[in-house]
Amino acid sequence: MPQITLKDVAKRYGDVEAVHGVNLEIEQGEFVVLLGPSGCGKTTTLRMVAGLEDVSDGELKIGDIVVNDVAPKDRGVAMVFQNYALYPHMTVRQNMEFALRPLKLSSEQRDRRVNETSAILEISDLMHRKPAQLSGGQRQRVAMGRAMVRTPSVFLFDEPLSNLDAKLRTQMRKEISRLHKRLKSTVLYVTHDQIEAMTLADKIVIMRDGYVEQIGSPEEIYATPKSVFVATFVGNPSMNVFKGLVRKGRILADGFELPIPSHLSDTVGEEQEIVIGFRPSDIIPYQSDGSNFHKARIEFIEFLGGQTQLNLRLGSHGCVAEVPAAQGLVSGSDFFFNINSDALHFFDVTSGRSLH
C-alpha cells in the first residue's frame, strides 16, 4: 500500500487553478522529488500534503486514511521549510523539545531523543544557542533536527538547500541522502535544482504549470523524456531541439538531415513536422569532412575542465555540443560531427509528446 496517495488533487485560489488534477503514489520509504520551474505548483502540492493548504478537489491519502480534512498536527508529517522557520525565541534544544512536547514523553525519553538526533546531525555543541546565533548551514541542520526528533513517517522538504552556498549545498545534499538511507523514511522533496533531484530521488515528478509532466526514476526521466519540456528541462546543458520535416524516408531539419529510424516509420506520415532532440553529449565529433557527417560553425568555445562545450551554429539555429577537452578546436572554424542515432528523441510538434 502506498504511503501517500494523491488522486486528482487540485488547488484553486479563487478562479485560478494552480494545481490541476495531480495523481501520484509514494511508497513507504521512497524519496520522491517534485521538480519543475518556478511557479509550477510544487510548493502548493507539498503544502496540501502537509495540510497547510486546503485540497480544492480530489483525494489525498496518507496510509489508507483520507486526510483532506485532517489538521496538520494529526497527519504525522514533519516539514523542513525553505526559510527554516526556527522559533527565534527558543534555543536549539528548546526548538527540538517544542516538537516533542505534543508527544507527552517522559523527560528522560525526551532528552534521549533530542540528544540522539543532535548527535546524528552534529549539532550537539549548538544546543544552547538561539537561531540568530547560527550560520545558514547550522540553521539548516537544526531545522532538520527539529523535523527528525519526532520520528515522523513522512518528511516534507521545501527547497531546503536554496539558501545555502554551492559547496554547503553539495555537502547537505549528501547528508540528506545519508539520513534517508539511515532512517528509511518517506520523503517528499521540492526543488527546482535538477542536480538535487537527480542525486537524491528514487522517483522524480516533473511539474509544469500545475500539471504533472512525467513521473519516473532519474534514469528514466533523463533517458526517455516523455515530452519536449522534460527533455529540455532535465540535463545540463539542455537538449538540442530542432524542427524536422518527414520526406521520402528522411527527416529534413535546418542544417542537417537524418534517416527515419525504423521504429518510427509507422508513426510518422509523409510531410509531417516533428521535433528532433539530442543531448550535447551525444554529438560525436570528426576531424575531417565526409559525406555522412553534419557540418556546423563553431561560434565560441567554453572549456569546462574535463569537457569542452561548443556553441555551434547549425543552419540558422544555435546548438550545443559537449566534447572531450583536447580537440584543438578554434572558434569560427567548421565542425564536423555525427549524432549518436540511439540517443535521438522524437516528439510531436503540436502536443510536444514523445513519439516513441
Next chain:
Amino acid sequence: MIKPSSQKTFFVYLCLVIVLIVFMTPIYIIVSSSIKPSPIMFQKPPAFVFSPTWDHYVALFSERPFLKFITNSLIVALGSTAFSLTFGSLAAYALSRIRHKRMNDVAFWILSMRMFPPIAVVVPYYIIFKAAGLLDTPIALIIIYSTANIPLTVWLMKGFFDEVPRSLEEAAALDGHGLLGIFWRVTLPLAAPGLAVSAVFCFIFSWNEFIFALMLTGSQAQTATVAVMSFWSSDAVQWGRIMAGSFVILIPGVIFVLTCQRWLVRGLTLGAIK
C-alpha cells in the same frame, strides 16, 4: 572631510539639556514643593535653599486613607491592563490572521470606540452602573478604561502579530501543536514587545484617568488622582499635600514603565527571523 566635530557634539548636548529642562522642571517643582514648609511655598523669588519638611507626606497618609486610594488605583490600572491585554491581543490575533474582506471594517469599528469623547458618555455610564449596583467599585472603572484600552491594544498588537512570520506558526502546527498552543508559545512571545508597549499605554491611561474616576467613585473606590484633588477645596488649596500626593502617584507609573522596558528591549534584541 567630516570630523567628529566637538561643535556638533556640543549642539547635541545642548538640545538634550533644553529638552530635559522642559521635562524635568514640573518634576522639580513637584518634588521641591512637596518638601517645602508651607509659609515659604509661594515666596518670590522661589526659595531654592530651605530646610525640608516631611509634614506634607505625613499629612497625606494620616489625614486621608491615601494608601487605600493608591491601592484602588493599582487595582483599577492593573485590572484594566490585564483585561485589555488578554482580550485585545486575542482580538488582534483574529484580525491579523483571518482573511476576510470585511476584516478591515471590523478593525476600524473597534478603533472608532476610542474616538468617543469620554465626557459625552459619563452620564449614561453613571445611570448604567447605578442600575447595576457598580457605582463606587473598581469594576466600574476597569470596564470603562478597558473600552478605551482594548481598541488601542488591538491596533498595536495587530501590527506586531502581522510581523510574526506565518511560517513559524505553520512549523508549530506541523510540530503537532494546536491553535492555542501556537498562539501562546510561538506567536505571543514573539509579539512580546507589543505587549509591553500596550501594557505601558493601558496602565498609564488608567492610572492617570480623572474624570470617570471623579464621577463614578465615592469614598470606597476612589483613586489616587481624585484623592489628591480633594486637597483642593473652596476654602483652601493645600499645595504641599497636593504636590506630595502627585509625587507618590508618579512612583508606581515609573516602576511599571521600567519593568515593561526590560521586556521591550528583550523583545527588540530577539534577533533575526530568517
